[in-house]
Amino acid sequence: MKALIVYAHPRDVSFSKAVLDCAVRTLETKGYEVIVRDLYKMNFNPILSGEETIHVEDGKFIRENMNYPKDVMYEQDLILESELLIYIFPIWWNGMPAIMKGYLDRVFAHGFAYSFEDDEPKKRFAGKKALFFTPTGQPQNENGELTPIDQAIKLLTSEWMFGSNDVDIIDHVFYGSVPYKTREELAFYLKDVEKRINEL
Structure with missing residues (x-):
């Protein structure tokens, strides 16, 4: 089994990095082949160029660059080769880091991850599973239910990313009040x- 982790945090010492390390270690113990795409360390280009965008001409969706750029195709190939897709990113200003949004803009392109014209994305994403881990400074409900903000973030990230290609979203987990937690409490989050990975 292959697992692809897409990770976005600029600091090597962060709770997000601890989540990444824990996820990799647990997956490898379970026998997964794990590939990590650390967007900051890769210096991934998040800027969607005009040539990459789609627009409508004569009722059809087209782009000036008929082929995806090489860096985008490489990321797309990694997705296609993987059965499990994991995304780890913090919440800043009630959204994902800009570099992660740029990754989605460029890699989850029309014709690959979604289409207004055919069902090819559903075919290529069939059978894949996704899991999201999202540290945040916002407090969480004590009963475990998502807060209204988390519900909105989930709708606009995990559910939006895979809503048109039928990927099975295992969960989108929010770890709240991270800057205010003790090491012991953060260790509980890592457990x-x-x-969750052991239960896959």
């Missing part, structure tokens, strides 16, 4: 990461 939850390990538990």
Whole structure:
């Protein structure tokens, strides 16, 4: 089994990095082949160029560059080769880091991850599963239910990313109040990461 982790945080010492390390370690223990795409370390170009965007001419969706750029195709190939897709990113200003949004803009392109014209994306994404881990400074509900902000973020990230290609979203997990937690409390969060991956 192949697992692809797309990760976005600029600091090597962060709770997001601890989540990444825990996820990799647990997946490898389970026998997964793990590939990590650390967008900041890669210096991934998040800027969607005019040639890459789609527009409508004579009722058809087209782009000036008929082929995806090489860096985008490489990321797309990694997605296609992987059965499990994991995304780890913090919430800043009630959204994902800009570099992660740029990754989605460029890699999850029309014709690859979604289409207004055919069902090819559903075919190529069939059978894949996705899991999201999202640290945030916002407090969470004590009963475990998502807050209204988390519900909105989930709708606009995980559900929006895979809503048109039928990927099975295992969960979108929010770890709240991270800057205010003790090391012991953060360790409890990491145990939850390990538990969720072990239950796959």
